[in-house]
Amino acid sequence: MxxxxxxxxxxxxxxxxxxxxxxxxxxxxxxxxxxxxxxxxxxxxxxxxxxxxxxxxxxxxxxxxxxxxxxxxxxxxxxxxxxxxxxxxxxxxxxxxxxxxxxxxxxxxxxxxxxxxxxxxxxxxxxxxxxxxxxxxxxxxxxxxxxxxxxxxxxxxxxxxxxxxxxxxxxxxxxxxxxxxxxxxxxxxxxxxxxxxxxxxxxxxxxxxxxxxxxxxxxxxxxxxxxVHVDEVRAQAETPINRRQATRMRAFLMERLILSVDRLDYSKGLRQRFNAFERFLAEYPAQHGLVTFMQIAPPSRSDIETYQRIRLELEGEAGRINGRFAEVDWVPLRYLNRSFARNVLMPLYAEAQTCLVTPLRDGMNLVAKEYVAAQDPDEPGVLILSEFAGAARELDAALLVNPYDEAGMARAMDRALSMPVEERRERHQAMIQVMRANSxxxxxxxxxxxxxxx
Incomplete structure (x- = not known):
């Protein structure tokens, strides 16, 4: 050939x-x-x-x-x-x-x-x-x-x-x-x-x-x-040497983890996502002290002014939200402006109860697929996915949201964290089936x- x-x-x-x-x-x-x-x-x-x-x-x-x-x-x-x-x-x-x-x-x-x-x-x-x-x-x-x-x-x-x-x-x-x-x-x-x-x-x-x-x-x-390689992602998430660091990190956080992983880019809807989490904290006070939102956002194109402004804006928003809601023993939003290796991310995906993937527009977004693939099928988490990501055309069993609707995203977070395990399994199985077909x-x-x- x-x-x-x-x-x-x-x-x-x-x-x-x-x-x-x-x-x-x-x-x-x-x-x-x-x-x-x-x-x-x-x-x-x-x-x-x-x-x-x-x-x-x-x-x-x-x-x-x-x-x-x-x-x-x-x-x-x-x-x-x-x-x-x-x-x-x-x-x-x-x-x-x-x-x-x-x-x-x-x-x-x-x-x-x-x-x-x-x-x-x-x-x-x-x-x-x-x-x-x-x-x-x-x-x-x-x-x-x-x-x-x-x-x-x-x-x-x-x-x-x-x-x-x-x-x-x-x-x-x-x-x-x-x-x-x-x-x-x-x-x-x-x-x-x-x-x-x-x-x-x-x-x-x-x-x-x-x-x-x-x-x-x-x-x-x-x-x-x-x-994505569905089985490879799950294997990386389950490998004991990989899981140890994620388990330690998870133990340091609260009972429930909402995770987002995005390149630092204005197309990812990070500011809207921060605002939606702030609204979630304001409207669902019963979740205080129980939920941590971790945003991992590796720097991108740092020599371009637009991206420099995004970084400064998000750092300010994270500080303001934590200043409004944090307690002595609880920091609700953890913003990490750095990259992590896949052997750290895959088990961390598996530990998260919810993953927020809410770009304003995206060609596909493989974070959404990797999160689903990393989950334990017996106790899977919930994917909250922007309807403007290409992945939404396949993963319609996720909780689909409009990233410009902060109230809608806040409701989706509350729903995801309280979803019964039977429904979570059903949604996860449907998405895995599609992902295997479109590997x-x-x-x-x-x-x-x-x-x-x-």
Missing amino acids: SRLVVVSNRVAPIQEGEATAGGLAAGVLDALRQKGGLWFGWSGEVTDASVPQPERKVGPITLFTVDLSRRDYDDFYRGFANGTLWPVLHYQIGLGRFEWTEFEGYRRVNDLFARALATMVEPDDVIWAHDYHLLCFADSLRELGIHNRVGLFIHTPFPAPGVFMTIPSHSELIRSMCGYDLIGFQTEVDRTAFVDYLLRQAGADVLDRGAVHVFGRTVRTGVYPIG LERWRDRFEADLRAG
Whole structure:
């Protein structure tokens, strides 16, 4: 079979024999480890010039990276990718900005990636690109005369046409995206939004099997909800050496633990979640002294001003809420602005009676799936999930909430903490069944098979 070539903004640092992380890295590494192949992307280093680094081998995988110059990093990564695309894709139009020079930098880095990869591509290679950083990558490859099968999976949401069109370069982006042979989305809502743009703004013709004919090409679209390794997550949660630290932490807290784990990002709805917990404390005083809410929020993109403001805001809110409700022997809200290894998080998920996953918008959100997978099926906790997370399309047995409805989230917390075990088991079993059907392996295998099939 032809070689699989994976392209992503970052290449995860991996060592042979080490466990993989969740999401993109786990799915990509599984595919590459099984069949061998090439993983290409940014090294994470910012240097004087954007230059390729020597390739290295990790088992059957060849890793090939490029450094970015300060100018490319500022225009491509800090600028257009995360200053323009990220907020708009998450429906946060007011937080986005646009500069044509940054869009030019975005195209320049997509071209850089394409030129670097073109020297290594073999005629029968299948190329799988990932996420919003690489919307123009296939178009750059085509301009270099690369005719291989090239697919794109978008891990973020894809917004309605009217939202996407707030980006001044929207038409150029869409035309470039149509250089791909297959574009995969997390949900049918996302896929429909993309096709709707092509129909209404680009005069596309709809074909069968999710295909459209536009700009003289046929582009296939599909829905591929990303999943988790259900049994692997549960095994990590149950491993005695992992459980000891979680059990000690749990003993230090109150009887009931509400847990949230999110990258520090405005799309995650953290401020609204803090407000909802404050309302929960105000409206359900019987829970005082019994419940601890732990928010783990590792820092993200700390050199971008918007993210610096979020951190300061949340630190202030946590202090204010604790100042209002804390007792000498009880601190209701514990805010941890740091990351934890998976061998700590998985057993902590298993210890939590409730998990709050309430993003304002999310492509999928694997924390929700990992929490469910980590639970003891005989005594499972309750997932409270935003209806605007892609995971809500599958995990409808969770308590679904609107993250803008603070009163509704407060009621859901009270309901989750008082839910009978029979109902908890029924909901958990239904979600596990769906997650096994849409596992990480199935996501990977379906997309790769459809890309190869042409």
